[in-house]
Amino acid sequence: MSPNPEAKRTPRTELMEEIKVILLEGGKRPSHQARDELDAKGIKVTAVQDLAAGLAVLEADRNHAVLLDLDLYRAGIEAVQKIHIMFPDAAVIVMASLERLSVVDEALRQGAWDFVIKQPDLSHLQEIPQAISRSDERKRLKAEAERYQEEAKKFQEETGRLQAEIERYREEATRLQAEAERYQEEIKKVQAEAEHYRDEAKRLQTEAAPHQEETGRLQAEIERYREEATRLLAEAERYQEEIKKPQAEAEHYRDEAKRLQTEAASHQEETGRLQAETKRLQEEVRHLQSALQESRDDRPKEQAVDEVLADIAEDLKSPLAAIIGYLEIASTIGPDRAEPNQILSIQRIGALARRLFDLVMNHTGALDIEAGKFELQKSPFEIHQILEMAVQDKKGEADAKKIEIVLEAANDLPPISIDAVQIERAVEILIGNAINLSPLGSTITVSSRLQGNEVTIAVRDSGGGIFKEEIPLLFNRRKKLRRRGADINTVGLFVARHIVGMHGGRIDVQSDPLEGTTLTISLPV
Structure with missing residues (x-):
């Protein structure tokens, strides 16, 4: 049956009138400007002040999408989990600032469907209809996959x-x-x-x-x-x-x-398409790294490359997040419905996609640091909670190499005033670098303790180690330290040292080519 010709001429604004959104900001009402922006796009906004009210709206009308601000609603992860459990077909779209992308990643793992990076001028509201469209497409693909x-x-x-x-x-x-x-x-x-x-x-x-x-x-x-x-x-x-x-x-x-x-x-062609998309993104990253390598000794050219790097990193975020979402759907296929080599391929593609996402975020952070755009939001926080979250986030990457991460966190450490999101990011960068340098089946130890007026966090691996003459280059994002099988993440270590330095701390390096490397973060109490 051919489609209705009248439907083809329906304006996009008329189609938008059917979009209904529950806005959950944790007790704060949306600004008139935000409401006007959404109303202008034909989006019906229902603002709620707590999760219970949002669940009641969903129970009455399940055609709503949920727009959740992770910056304002501190219990956002628990809210995403509860909505996903009670209403698994509800599209949950999270908003967060660029510095809280690790929280966005956790929200996606707990059931969020998509995310929008917040901008000060509310230009991110322009992306909400596209995010809802992507969520509807994901819901359709999921239903179609189940039907197939x-x-x-x-x-x-x-x-x-x-x-x-x-x-x-x-x-x-x-x-x-x-x-x-x-x-x-x-x-x-x-x-x-x-x-x-x-x-x-x-x-x-x-x-x-x-x-x-x-x-x-x-x-x-x-x-x-x-x-x-x-x-x-x-x-x-x-x-x-x-x-x-x-x-x-x-x-x-x-x-x-x-x-x-x-x-x-x-039905196996869709998995092949995802693999091809991941390979294309890897080629773009390799091309970017090659351009940076050629521009080491030319400072004006470095500035131009940084601008290109920022544009490419921004373009890579959305497709990488979409690939990770599709792979999470594909990973639900049981061994009775797919070949073992197909399931293994999906798991490896997922690990590569997350590694690409981390690489993009490290380059973006490095550019923000050099541009003076990097800021902290400090509050008292327990160190052992940060270490538990960082180890949990890196567990999947370690499992892919059969590496065990052992956490030896002291529970009697005093709370210290820090930006918990950024310190967790710095610890994850150190753990990720240890995973890259560690052989299959080895062990990584993450520990914390109180030394005088400082709280120390140590990440110890049993990899090939770092030579003495390489230590001064370890935190230079424009230097490449090659290793067989994986490179040292100098861009990430550059970002980690800057985060720790803004807290008044430092990162010390102890390494032996035969015994491995220990990177220690020291923060003042």
């Missing part, structure tokens, strides 16, 4: 039933063939008997000359035997025709099974 899986299951059951039917027809054909052969043997016997009776008839005819009446009786008997032989021959031919019909039907079922197998194979 259900159809594939039905096709498998139907194929099994058809194979059983084919086997039954084969057995029936074998039985009929055996019966036909039995009838053929019977026909031969009857033909032999008929031949015997013909001979007997000839003999009787010879003897019948003086016995005409007896001859008539014998001729009638001979005719009866001839008719019986003809009937048996006709029945044998009928059985042979009956055998041909189940054979043709079995061939039809074989063709149908082949068609279903071809149709099931087409």
Whole structure:
């Protein structure tokens, strides 16, 4: 059926009138400017002050999307988890400033569908309709994937039933063939008997000359035997025709099974498309790194490269987040519905996508630092809570290399005034660098303790270590320290040292090429 031509001419603003959004900002009402911006785009905003009110609106009308501000609503992660559990089909879109992207990443893992980076001039509101459209597309793709899986299951059951039917027809054909052969043997016997009776008839005819009446009786008997032989021959031919019909039907079922197998194979093309997209992003990052390497000794050119790097990093964020979201959907496929190598490929693509996302965020942070745009938001916080979150975020990356992260955090440390999000980011950079340098199956230890007037956080690995002459270059984002299998993350270490330095602290390096490396963060109490 062709689509309605009138529907094609429907303005986009009319379609937007159907978008309904629950705005959850943690007790703060949205500004008139924000409401006007959303109303102008045909978005109906229902502002709520707490999670319970938002859940009540969703219960009444499940066509709402949820827009949650992670900067203003501190219990945002718990809210995302609860909405995802109670209303798994509700599209949850989170907003956060650029410095809290690690929190956005956690929200995406806990069930958020998409995210929008907040801008001071509220220009990020322009992205909300696109984010809702992407969420609707994700919901449609998820439903379509589930439908394909259900159809594939039905096709498998139907194929099994058809194979059983084919086997039954084969057995029936074998039985009929055996019966036909039995009838053929019977026909031969009857033909032999008929031949015997013909001979007997000839003999009787010879003897019948003086016995005409007896001859008539014998001729009638001979005719009866001839008719019986003809009937048996006709029945044998009928059985042979009956055998041909189940054979043709079995061939039809074989063709149908082949068609279903071809149709099931087409569902694997989506996984191949995701792999191709990830490879394309890797090529862009390699190209970016090559441009930075060529511009080391040319400062005006470095500034131009930094501008290109900022544009590319901004362009990579959204597709990387979308790829991670699609991979989380694909990772829900059970081993009974996919080959082991397909599941392993999805897991490896997910790890590479997250690694690319971290690389983009490190380059973006480094550029903000050099541009003087990096700010802190300090408040008293427990160090052991930060370490637990950082280790949990890096667990999946470590599991991919079968590396165990051991946390030895002291629970009696005093709270200190820090920007918890940025310190967690710095610790994750150190753990990620240790994972890159550590061999398969090794152990990384993350520990904390009080030393005088300082709280120290140490990340120790058992990798190849860092040479003494390389230590001065360790925090230079424009230097590349190559290692077999993985490079040292100098860009990330540059960002980590700046974060710690803004807190009045430092990062110390102890390394032995034979025993591994220990990076220690020291923060004043």
